[in-house]
Amino acid sequence: MDKKKGKVPSKQILPFEKQVSMAKLHPYVGTYTRTGNKLEGTTTFLLTQRPDNKVTPNKPKHYLLELDEAERRSYFSSLYPTATDDTFRVEKDGTWYLVRVLDHEVVFSSN
Numbered sequence: 001m002d003k004k005k006g007k008v009p010s011k012q013i014l015p016f017e018k019q020v021s022m023a024k025l026h027p028y029v030g031t032y033t034r035t036g037n038k039l040e041g042t043t044t045f046l047l048t049q050r051p052d053n054k055v056t057p058n059k060p061k062h063y064l065l066e067l068d069e070a071e072r073r074s075y076f077s078s079l080y081p082t083a084t085d086d087t088f089r090v091e092k093d094g095t096w097y098l099v100r101v102l103d104h105e106v107v108f109s110s111n
Helices: 015-025
Strands: 030-034 038-040 044-049 062-067 073-078 086-091 097-101 105-110
Touching: 073 086
Parallel strands: none
Antiparallel strands: 030 038, 030 105, 038 044, 044 062, 062 073, 086 097, 097 105
16 A cells, blocks of 8 residues: 555556446446346336426436336436437436447446
């Protein structure tokens, strides 16, 4: 440990430790298998749509519901459009993610 700065030099951190650290910071990052509107990966989501009369600038048409082990639904985040057709931004607990929605998979990445 570098006593002057109080930090562990990066060369002493193993790649696995970095992965564990990133998973704690960004627990939703990863690739999810898409079957219809169901997304399965580290957690399970439902890709859902609001009725047209409920869509506003702050509430986009598409949003995610998270499913727990008992398949109970809870709101996760709206899917905010980006300049790229298949890519959206979502926010959970103050952390923003980029979400790329493809035909058979959905990819969450840190923003």
